[in-house]
Amino acid sequence: MNSVLITGASSGFGEACARKFAAQGLRLVLCARRADRLSALADELSQITEVHSVILDVRDREAVFALPASLPAAFADVGILVNNAGLALGLGGADVASVDDWEAMVDTNIKGVMYLTQAMLPGMVARGGGHVVNIGSVAASWPYPGGNVYGGTKAFVQQFSRNLRADLLGKSIRVSNIEPGMCETEFSVVRFNGDEERAKQVYSGMQPLTGTDIAEIVYWVTALPPHINVNQLEVMPTAQAWGPFAVHRD
Numbered sequence: 537m538n539s540v541l542i543t544g545a546s547s548g549f550g551e552a553c554a555r556k557f558a559a560q561g562l563r564l565v566l567c568a569r570r571a572d573r574l575s576a577l578a579d580e581l582s583q584i585t586e587v588h589s590v591i592l593d594v595r596d597r598e599a600v601f602a603l604p605a606s607l608p609a610a611f612a613d614v615g616i617l618v619n620n621a622g623l624a625l626g627l628g629g630a631d632v633a634s635v636d637d638w639e640a641m642v643d644t645n646i647k648g649v650m651y652l653t654q655a656m657l658p659g660m661v662a663r664g665g666g667h668v669v670n671i672g673s674v675a676a677s678w679p680y681p682g683g684n685v686y687g688g689t690k691a692f693v694q695q696f697s698r699n700l701r702a703d704l705l706g707k708s709i710r711v712s713n714i715e716p717g718m719c720e721t722e723f724s725v726v727r728f729n730g731d732e733e734r735a736k737q738v739y740s741g742m743q744p745l746t747g748t749d750i751a752e753i754v755y756w757v758t759a760l761p762p763h764i765n766v767n768q769l770e771v772m773p774t775a776q777a778w779g780p781f782a783v784h785r786d
């Protein structure tokens with residue numbers, strides 16, 4: 537049985553995906569930086585499936601490329617890669633935003649996805665099958681004030697996912713890009729540098745998506761018959777939609 541490798545499994549979508557795939561009896565490789573969170577989740581899910589956890593910073597190129605060879609034999613055949621680890625930092629305009637924050641988003645959301653994908657693809661190609669599920673965002677297509685580099689990183693994920701499909705045609709490897717809108721996880725707490733009050737306000741008076749909602753979708757695209765490839769799936773809470781064009785008037 538092939539395993540499911542999930543990055544950013546210590547909270548939010550990644551944790552919810554781990555729970556969903558575990559409930560289906562799939563073998564899991566769970567990756568994140570926070571060892572305490574990861575080992576608590578691994579201990580819990582080990583009751584129902586086989587779990588291997590790896591402390592991994594997806595920005596660490598050497599560590600990512602060393603990962604496939606380091607996996608125990610039972611977990612080595614990764615059939616599903618969920619490229620979920622990612623973050624938004626700050627909401628400042630491009631003239632004032634922190635360049636350190638910008639680089640952290642590029643390194644995590646773009647380079648991390650590149651590294652994990654190339655590290656895992658040779659095994660999938662050799663086995664003649666697999667599924668790469670990338671977690672993009674509505675921010676890939678729809679700009680908002682302060683979204684600047686975050687939106688740019690998710691536009692990369694969108695276009696990279698499409699190009700992967702072009703590269704992998706004929707190799708029986710599926711690629712799906714799931715693009716969520718507002719979802720209450722630790723995302724906004726991270727964006728606002730630990731300010732939980734400010735993060736809570738983002739979702740006040742509306743019903744956001746949950747990590748479990750996204751995990752259902754991620755699982756669903758992977759469970760479809762192998763001849764079906766969901767290329768891109770944008771999903772928002774019913775309480776979210778687009779605004780009109782913004783027009784500045786003097």
Ligand SMILES: NC(=O)c1ccc[n+]([C@@H]2O[C@H](COP(=O)([O-])OP(=O)(O)OC[C@H]3O[C@@H](n4cnc5c(N)ncnc54)[C@H](OP(=O)(O)O)[C@@H]3O)[C@@H](O)[C@H]2O)c1
Pocket residue numbers: 543544545546547548549550567568569570571573592593594595620621622623624644671672673674715716717718719720721722723724726747
């Ligand atoms: N929530 C939303 O509204 C929303 C909407 C659209 C898209 N997304 C995207 O969904 C994905 C998951 O976000 P979430 O909402 O579940 O947020 P979250 O609760 O903050 O989870 C983010 C996960 O990414 C991991 N991570 C961050 N940087 C990492 C790194 N350098 N190396 C390894 N792991 C790293 C974190 O683990 P550690 O800190 O333990 O490493 C954590 O497990 C992200 O790509 C995000 O951009 C979120």
